[in-house]
Amino acid sequence: MLNLNRRERHRLNVRSQILDAARELFAAEGYEAVTMRRIANAVEYSATALYQHFKDKDTLIRELCMIDCATLAESFQAIAKNPAPLERLREIGLAYVGFGIERPNHYRFLFMSGWIIREEDLDVMGHGNPQQDAYAFLLDTVTEAISQGSFQPYLTDPHLLAQAYWGSIHGAVALHFANYGDPWVEWRTLEDTARLIIDTMLKGWMK
Numbered sequence: 001m002l003n004l005n006r007r008e009r010h011r012l013n014v015r016s017q018i019l020d021a022a023r024e025l026f027a028a029e030g031y032e033a034v035t036m037r038r039i040a041n042a043v044e045y046s047a048t049a050l051y052q053h054f055k056d057k058d059t060l061i062r063e064l065c066m067i068d069c070a071t072l073a074e075s076f077q078a079i080a081k082n083p084a085p086l087e088r089l090r091e092i093g094l095a096y097v098g099f100g101i102e103r104p105n106h107y108r109f110l111f112m113s114g115w116i117i118r119e120e121d122l123d124v125m126g127h128g129n130p131q132q133d134a135y136a137f138l139l140d141t142v143t144e145a146i147s148q149g150s151f152q153p154y155l156t157d158p159h160l161l162a163q164a165y166w167g168s169i170h171g172a173v174a175l176h177f178a179n180y181g182d183p184w185v186e187w188r189t190l191e192d193t194a195r196l197i198i199d200t201m202l203k204g205w206m207k
Contacts, residue, residue: 015053017043019064027108031061031115061115068106069126072099072134080130080137085145086202092138093169093198097190100173108177111170138162151205161205168197 021042025034036057040050054060075098079091100107109115126132130140142165143158145151155161176190 011053014043014045018045018050018053018060019067022060023064023068023105023109026061026064026113026115027105031113036060058118062118064109065115065117068110069134070132071103071106072096072110073126073132073137075099076134076137077131085141085148086150086206088141089138089145089165089202090198092141093165093194094191096134096166096169097173097194100176101190104177107173112174112177135162135166138166150207152207155205165201168201169194172197 018039022034022039025038025042034057036050036054037047039060040047043050054063075095076092079088079095082088082091128136130137139158139162142162146156146158146161151161172190172193176193179185180187180190
């Protein structure tokens, strides 16, 4: 039993190393540019050994997506306890930025690497469940704010508002990744930029 547990720990450790290496490659080079052989080389395994853990690239990226989506969704769970939807919206935006700062490879993989979730994988990944799906949580929060009459009367499409909010914050994070440190610009912190975007958007939407 001891040997079996040791083997299982080793197997899980190798699997974790493979996923970490794959995430880093996808984040740096994009989904299409990365092959299973590249991932195997990164962890100094043969491609044959890699296929013992993941039968193909789609299987690997599906598991990686499930793990990273769950990590992002978990960061929102404390926010869910706040009963005020406008306050939750602000906290969601800041948590999204925090996720990018604290886990840049996770962020780049999920939102900047060019992979697309297959329709047949949606249910497995908790699509539509606010406890597993960060977009569903954002959408539910926006919908609640609309139903409470918190926004201007012409703002009635929750998907439009959720995507505008998400897109604006994502733009700040992506710009930070791409250009921060460039001496051409006197940069402010990503946190300060994001707070201004969030506060300005919400103030403009509110009655």
